[in-house]
Amino acid sequence: MAELGLNEHHQNEVINYMRFARSKRGLRLKTVDSCFQDLKDSRLTEDTFTVDEVTEMLDGLRVVVHSEVESELINTAYTNVLLLRQLFCQAEKWYLKLQTDISDLENRELLEQVAEFEKAEFTSGKKANSEIGKPKLAPLNEGVSELLSKEITRLQDENDKLKARLKTIESQATSALDEKFKLERVLKDLEKVQGDQEPKLKTQEVTDLEETVAALKADFEKTLNMSTENQKSLQDNLISTKHDLLKIQEHLSLAEKELDKKFQETAAYRNMKEILTKKNDQVKELRKRLSKYEAED
Structure with a gap:
């Protein structure tokens, strides 16, 4: 049996979608067949037709078939968009970002692989998944989802803090590098001046x-x-x-x-004071007498 490189669950989902697409395709093919049958029943009642009559019938048939095919293609595109919306909504609940590669949609090898897979699944007579019906997206465990949401929010906050810290460190590193370059230029200038005056000193x-x-x-x-x-x-x-x-x-x-x-309270002091007083009086008396003699002369 051909494989698509998916796990069992996803492969069953693909099989269910292919069954849905096959049923829709079968209905549209029946509609196209009925267009031709209606033309046969309503217009092909005579034995001979003119060119104009044949042209008119074919133009009318073309318009009807064109409308049916266009309607089916539009419906298929819208259906695929709804399918992608389901997958993206489920992924966003788990904070996942899915990507698509449009170029692979026209990969002939992959298309042939899908054709072989469809042939192996629907033409081998197996009825393994014929009664599954329309599957629904499995409901998420709300408790686990809430815990994961909180953890992701916490990690995002921590990531923002780390980004802010990284910016600060980068700014500091830039400032340090600028300062280093300035010091290196100053050192080079000093070494140049020293080289002109005296030999450069060794590092040691x-x-x-x-x-x-x-x-x-x-x-x-x-x-x-x-x-x-x-x-x-x-x-x-x-x-x-x-x-x-x-x-x-x-x-x-x-x-x-x-x-x-x-x-001053001793007797010797008092006696000496009395003697000095008497001497002073005698000197005064002698000076008076001497002054008299000097006046007579």
């Missing part, structure tokens, strides 16, 4: 210099931090020392006053 030497500069920078920062801490400590010590000095000066002033007070 540049690495060593960078490590040395980094170490010096770290030491400088460490020393700077230590210097800052020492300066703060010295400043705190200086403030404390100033406070202590002020306290000592205050104590010395008080002690000096106290000592002066105590010295």
Whole structure:
């Protein structure tokens, strides 16, 4: 038996459609035959006909047959569209996108294969699927369909998020590449300037210099931090020392006053003060006398 390369279920569906098409084709052929029979019964009643009469009969027959054939071709095309609509509707419920290849519809080899398949199925006398009748599309399991719909929606949302993230990453990558190109141009310019002034440093030497500069920078920062801490400590010590000095000066002033007070209260101080007072009086008296002598002279 000829095969169409389909599974058993789909092949049975094809057989059912071919049975439907054969029945419709048979009805139309009977209609065409009846057109010729009607012509025979209604017009061919005489023994001889003129050329004009034959031409008129053939033209009338042509019009009737043309109308019947055209009607059948149109009906077949519309029927095929309805069949495709059923298949596409079922596929869309499962989020599938079917495609058709119109060029295969005129493939002589495939058409002959279909003819052999029809001949094998309908002329071998088998009655396996003769009582199946008009099949309907199998109903979808609503629970499974709902779960699949949710999962597909979730995957679509995740896909949209991934697309947005991809655009962001692409933008960042583009910016990074632009920055890289700018740095490369700057580096080339610097290397060109260095090449005019002095030999270009080797990569290892540049690495060593960078490590040395980094170490010096770290030491400088460490020393700077230590210097800052020492300066703060010295400043705190200086403030404390100033406070202590002020306290000592205050104590010395008080002690000096106290000592002066105590010295003034001693007998020696009083005697010395009395002697100095007497001496001052004697000096004043001597100055008066001397001034008198100087006036007489």
